[in-house]
Amino acid sequence: MSLRIHAFPPSPRGFKALSFANHIGIDFEFVLVDLTKGAQRTPEFAKLNLNQRMPVLEEDGWSLWESNAILQYLATKKPELGLLPKDERGRADVSRWMFWESAHWDQACAMLIWERFVKGLFGGGPADPAEVEKGLANFHRAAKVLDQHLKGRDFVCGALTCADFALGSPMILAEPAGFPLEDYAEIRRWYGRLAALPAWSKTQAMGQMPAAA
Numbered sequence: 001m002s003l004r005i006h007a008f009p010p011s012p013r014g015f016k017a018l019s020f021a022n023h024i025g026i027d028f029e030f031v032l033v034d035l036t037k038g039a040q041r042t043p044e045f046a047k048l049n050l051n052q053r054m055p056v057l058e059e060d061g062w063s064l065w066e067s068n069a070i071l072q073y074l075a076t077k078k079p080e081l082g083l084l085p086k087d088e089r090g091r092a093d094v095s096r097w098m099f100w101e102s103a104h105w106d107q108a109c110a111m112l113i114w115e116r117f118v119k120g121l122f123g124g125g126p127a128d129p130a131e132v133e134k135g136l137a138n139f140h141r142a143a144k145v146l147d148q149h150l151k152g153r154d155f156v157c158g159a160l161t162c163a164d165f166a167l168g169s170p171m172i173l174a175e176p177a178g179f180p181l182e183d184y185a186e187i188r189r190w191y192g193r194l195a196a197l198p199a200w201s202k203t204q205a206m207g208q209m210p211a212a213a
């Protein structure tokens with residue numbers, strides 16, 4: 001059985017899939033999808049994901065896209081790690097936070113990441129203040145929920161699960177995107193735990209964003 005992960009490591013969704021695979025210690029082949037060179041737009045890549053977006057997991061001719069689906073699938077490879085609980089409510093709780101990540105947290109973080117960081121790297125010009133304002137409002141709305149929920153918990157669902165990898169990945173760009181984290185001590189504490197995982201630094205070493213042109 002051969003497993004490949006096609007990803008661009010410094011992008012949060014790529015980082016999510018790679019850091020999770022690194023954390024569970026599964027054998028996989030890493031295939032770089034260099035977004036700076038448009039590697040996601042080749043016909044070969046479109047065969048794996050018609051959306052022309054990474055990450056993609058490929059296994060024996062089968063492909064799976066959507067980073068959170070990839071995490072849940074990978075978690076089933078090492079059930080003994082408990083990263084996707086077996087009991088129905090525990091599993092639903094993890095799914096709830098991963099859906100919330102996809103619908104709210106990822107979106108809020110992505111606006112600031114794009115406007116304040118990636119747009120410039122890709123020659124898109126300076127941040128648009130109106131978009132930044134919208135991004136900040138979305139960020140605060142989501143961050144308040146996450147911060148309050150984390151009180152008294154080490155991780156989002158109590159113990160470490162897939163949901164933490166999903167929610168923690170955009171935080172790799174917290175600094176360049178200027179996430180306003182001053183009022184969110186619980187988020188900073190939680191993220192500190194995640195960032196201390198060996199898989200986090202291992203994945204960071206797989207690739208960084210290029211410097212602005």
Ligand SMILES: N[C@@H](CCC(=O)N[C@@H](CS)C(=O)NCC(=O)O)C(=O)O
Nearest residue numbers: 011013040052053054055066067068
């Ligand atoms: N919801 C998807 C989003 C994937 C996604 O948007 N990936 C971006 C990079 S972060 C991408 O590959 N963009 C390439 C493009 O838009 O051309 C997931 O979580 O996997």
